[in-house]
Amino acid sequence: MQRRKFLSQLGSGMTALFGGAVIAPLIRDRQLLGHTSSLGKAIGKTTTVPVGGSATFSAPMPSKGISTPVGGIVLQPSKGVFKAYSSACTHQGCPVSYAKKSKQFLCPCHGSVFSATGAVVSGVAQLPLPAFKVTVSKGMIYVR
């Protein structure tokens, strides 16, 4: 075997061996995303939600009577604590956004404002944002 060919095959083998060890968990996490188990629907890794910040996810919430297939917003108000709410405004269903600075959900359509717990603060909305039940397991966030 020529030296160049040997080194090439050795490199491929090492890549398969060690690259697989690194890539396998990433693939497994990707496969988990959107997967529904007894814990709920996997929406993302805990590391994707900054402490004090938010991240969005897609997940219909039919059990709460929200007919639009909007997703939600997951918050990490303090380290290791995760809360998730429907991002559909309870007035007419416009998607709300989370303002980190004021710690409020804001609706762009008619100005309703919700607290970080989903409660109505002001505006025309009468009902709070429905909350998802959140479970964290092995660094993955699940909602239902």
Ligand code: FES
């Ligand atoms: S849809 Fe949000 S305030 Fe009207």
